[in-house]
Amino acid sequence: xxxxxxxxxxxxxxxxxFDMNKKTAVAKGLVxxxxxxxxxxxxxPAGRDEVKVSGEILDHIIAVKYVISILVSENHGxxxxxxxxxxxxxxxxxxxxxxxxxxxxxxxxxKELRSLIDLAPLHNPHxxxxxxxxMANLPGVPQVGVFDTAFHHKMPPMAYIYGLxxxxxxxxxxxxYGFHGTSHSYVSERCxxxxxxxxEQLRIITCHLGNGASIxxxxxxxxxxxxxxxxxxxxxxxxxxxxxxxxxxxLHIMGREELTLHEANTLMNKHSGLIGISGISSDMREIESNxxxxxxxxxxxxxxxxxxxxxxxxxYSAAMGGxxxxxxxxxxxxxxxxxxxxxxxxxKYLGVELDEEVNAATRAKETDISSRNSSVKTYVIPTNEELxxxxxxxxxxxxxxxx
Amino acid sequence: xxxxxxxxxxAGVMGQGIAEAIAxxxxxxxxxxxxxxxxxxxxxRIAENIDHEIEKWGLTLSDKKAILSRIAPSTDLxxxxxxDLIIEAIPEKLRQxxxxxxxxxxxxxEETVFITNTSxxxxxxxxxxxxxxxxxxxxxxxxPVPKIPVIEIVRGLKTSDKTYNIAREFAxxxxxxxxQVYEYPGYVTTRVIMPLLNEAMHVLMEGVATAxxxxxxxxxxxxxxxxxxAMADMMGLDVVMSQMENLLEELSEHKYNPxxxxxxxxxxxxxxxxxxxxxFKYDKEGNRIKGETPFVKRERG
Numbered sequence: 025x026x027x028x029x030x031x032x033x034x035x036x037x038x039x040x041x042f043d044m045n046k047k048t049a050v051a052k053g054l055v056x057x058x059x060x061x062x063x064x065x066x067x068x069p070a071g072r073d074e075v076k077v078s079g080e081i082l083d084h085i086i087a088v089k090y091v092i093s094i095l096v097s098e099n100h101g102x103x104x105x106x107x108x109x110x111x112x113x114x115x116x117x118x119x120x121x122x123x124x125x126x127x128x129x130x131x132x133x134x135k136e137l138r139s140l141i142d143l144a145p146l147h148n149p150h151x152x153x154x155x156x157x158x159m160a161n162l163p164g165v166p167q168v169g170v171f172d173t174a175f176h177h178k179m180p181p182m183a184y185i186y187g188l189x190x191x192x193x194x195x196x197x198x199x200x201y202g203f204h205g206t207s208h209s210y211v212s213e214r215c216x217x218x219x220x221x222x223x224e225q226l227r228i229i230t231c232h233l234g235n236g237a238s239i240x241x242x243x244x245x246x247x248x249x250x251x252x253x254x255x256x257x258x259x260x261x262x263x264x265x266x267x268x269x270x271x272x273x274x275l276h277i278m279g280r281e282e283l284t285l286h287e288a289n290t291l292m293n294k295h296s297g298l299i300g301i302s303g304i305s306s307d308m309r310e311i312e313s314n315x316x317x318x319x320x321x322x323x324x325x326x327x328x329x330x331x332x333x334x335x336x337x338x339x340y341s342a343a344m345g346g347x348x349x350x351x352x353x354x355x356x357x358x359x360x361x362x363x364x365x366x367x368x369x370x371x372k373y374l375g376v377e378l379d380e381e382v383n384a385a386t387r388a389k390e391t392d393i394s395s396r397n398s399s400v401k402t403y404v405i406p407t408n409e410e411l412x413x414x415x416x417x418x419x420x421x422x423x424x425x426x427x
Numbered sequence: 428x429x430x431x432x433x434x435x436x437x438a439g440v441m442g443q444g445i446a447e448a449i450a451x452x453x454x455x456x457x458x459x460x461x462x463x464x465x466x467x468x469x470x471x472r473i474a475e476n477i478d479h480e481i482e483k484w485g486l487t488l489s490d491k492k493a494i495l496s497r498i499a500p501s502t503d504l505x506x507x508x509x510x511d512l513i514i515e516a517i518p519e520k521l522r523q524x525x526x527x528x529x530x531x532x533x534x535x536x537e538e539t540v541f542i543t544n545t546s547x548x549x550x551x552x553x554x555x556x557x558x559x560x561x562x563x564x565x566x567x568x569x570x571p572v573p574k575i576p577v578i579e580i581v582r583g584l585k586t587s588d589k590t591y592n593i594a595r596e597f598a599x600x601x602x603x604x605x606x607q608v609y610e611y612p613g614y615v616t617t618r619v620i621m622p623l624l625n626e627a628m629h630v631l632m633e634g635v636a637t638a639x640x641x642x643x644x645x646x647x648x649x650x651x652x653x654x655x656x657a658m659a660d661m662m663g664l665d666v667v668m669s670q671m672e673n674l675l676e677e678l679s680e681h682k683y684n685p686x687x688x689x690x691x692x693x694x695x696x697x698x699x700x701x702x703x704x705x706x707f708k709y710d711k712e713g714n715r716i717k718g719e720t721p722f723v724k725r726e727r728g
Contacts, residue, residue, distance in 0.1 A: 035489070080496065082493050082496050082497070083453060083493065085453075281483070281484075283483065283484065284485070284574075286485060287480075287483055287484050287485040288484070290484050290485050290486065290487070291484035294487050295484050295487070
């Protein structure tokens with residue numbers, strides 16, 4: 025069985041094409057900078073040269089078209105015909121309380137997904153666009169949605185109920201949902217495997233630091249708390265998002281600047297975080313290089329980013345009654361030795377100590393970066409949400425054909 | 428089925444707003460006007476408007492690029508041949524609109540739906556010059572189009588249910604809430620708001636309260652986001668007057684008589700935000716400047 029896994033982000037489409045008989049991705053790639061100048065499709069067929077195709081890739085619909093056509097292209101493709109795509113697995117950001125595990129996409133499911141757009145305005149529309157684009161290009165091919173929120177659905181109520189009138193939860197399902205669940209689940213599982221212990225006996229903090237960033241407390245294999253909340257806006261400082269913020273602040277700004285709901289939403293989701301503070305970039309690589317040169321507020325942005333991360337690690341250690349391992353993953357977590365070092369520097373009291381040389385040398389590779397004396401293990405584990413999505417998709421599609 | 432091929436005829440303020448709203452929701456649009464200069468100026472204005480939105484945190488630079496990439500200028504009416512929908516947003520002159528609809532009717536395939544953005548003219552009359560009277564409908568967008576979430580969908584006497592449903596679907600595609608209106612002078616929005624603005628001007632003229640206080644009373648008292656006098660300034664006092672005159676002409680009731688103060692201000696060339704002076708004063712960017720206009724003070728005696 026061949027499965028195409030699609031992960032539509034706010035400005036990117038990541039894809040992997042899996043041959044599930046071999047359980048490997050025979051091609052993967054990324055359409056990046058969608059809607060910006062220099063949009064490019066990078067296609068990597070396994071064991072062959074990387075191919076880059078640039079073009080005016082203005083939205084996700086066009087991006088998915090590019091992906092499908094390169095998969096069947098004569099020179100760079102991995103299949104001869106689109107009929108060899110047997111199923112598509114989609115990362116979907118918000119599953120609400122309705123979706124606690126992966127699901128076959130039907131008209132009914134699409135309707136329910138659309139009703140969840142308000143909960144994740146920055147992501148669900150792109151996910152839905154991706155699903156629609158695949159449906160249009162691959163009619164009749166089963167599609168499966170795998171939810172970012174699913175892994176967190178076992179959180180206890182004390183972690184997911186906000187300090188609002190309880191009726192708000194009943195009326196509008198306002199609660200913490202958490203996101204990046206597929207990633208937190210995968211890296212915590214890998215972490216346990218590396219440590220040679222069952223995940224059910226470990227207290228792991230997983231830091232998924234990408235363009236969006238979240239942290240989860242995984243106790244005995246269950247996500248018991250996580251930093252993103254009702255939407256992916258809460259928690260850590262992110263590339264363009266505020267993270268934690270006194271909610272009265274936004275009401276105050278809306279009054280002072282006479283902002284509409286939409287404008288306030290865009291302010292918090294797209295104009296804040298690293299780019300808002302630094303005035304330079306939402307990209308951690310640029311923040312680091314500018315911080316080193318002392319430009320703008322880059323250093324301040326970097327400090328806030330790492331400080332808040334460290335506070336959460338302290339909080340989640342307390343929440344779990346101790347800590348066995350920390351995992352860094354996501355673009356920033358896997359590649360930024362600076363962020364890892366700045367975050368862990370003050371955590372010796374918890375038993376966290378990095379091997380500075382190993383840390384400095386580690387980029388996007390599964391590595392134990394803790395020092396020998398460290399009682400808490402710290403790992404860099406590249407996330408592989410796509411593999412999890414492909415596995416779930418296969419399982420659901422197989423059940424379908426057995427019916 | 429999404430409506431993908433859309434042509435907006437007329438690159439003035441309404442045409443710009445409609446094209447921007449279409450492009451913002453991810454659909455390509457052709458913005459057409461008589462000369463390349465006019466069409467391109469329309470797109471420049473859209474870009475300025477987006478810059479303003481970015482300053483107000485509503486959009487980002489990448490949004491701007493994506494939106495502008497979806498709008499193409501044109502001067503060739505032949506592009507209408509390939510359109511699913513044609514939206515007319517040229518000046519409110521019956522003769523011009525009739526001529527345009529006749530030409531479009533000759534050019535376009537039978538099934539193409541014509542939408543007019545008129546706020547005062549009769550849809551039924553405009554439709555009568557075509558051979559597709561059932562496929563002509565009004566969509567009254569309010570200015571500024573990208574920000575106002577409602578559209579009046581106006582049915583002419585012969586507009587079909589099918590055409591109405593296409594217009595509704597289009598409103599959904601734009602993320603706007605449609606209200607169904609049967610053709611009648613002023614529809615709902617113009618008919619109800621104009622006498623309100625006119626009455627506020629009477630209150631000012633009669634010296635009951637200052638312009639500032641009239642607006643404050645209405646804003647805080649009834650939850651208006653903009654007071655009636657500031658709203659009239661934004662719409663343009665000449666526009667308000669011609670809307671009132673139109674209602675008066677069509678419905679022949681005394682209550683639609685433009686307030687004498689409004690007439691006087693229009694004659695003086697005080698047309699509101701666009702001239703820097705109306706009931707209030709404005710700078711070049713259209714921002715309110717503190718202080719009332721001396722003109723209005725004199726009026727109060």
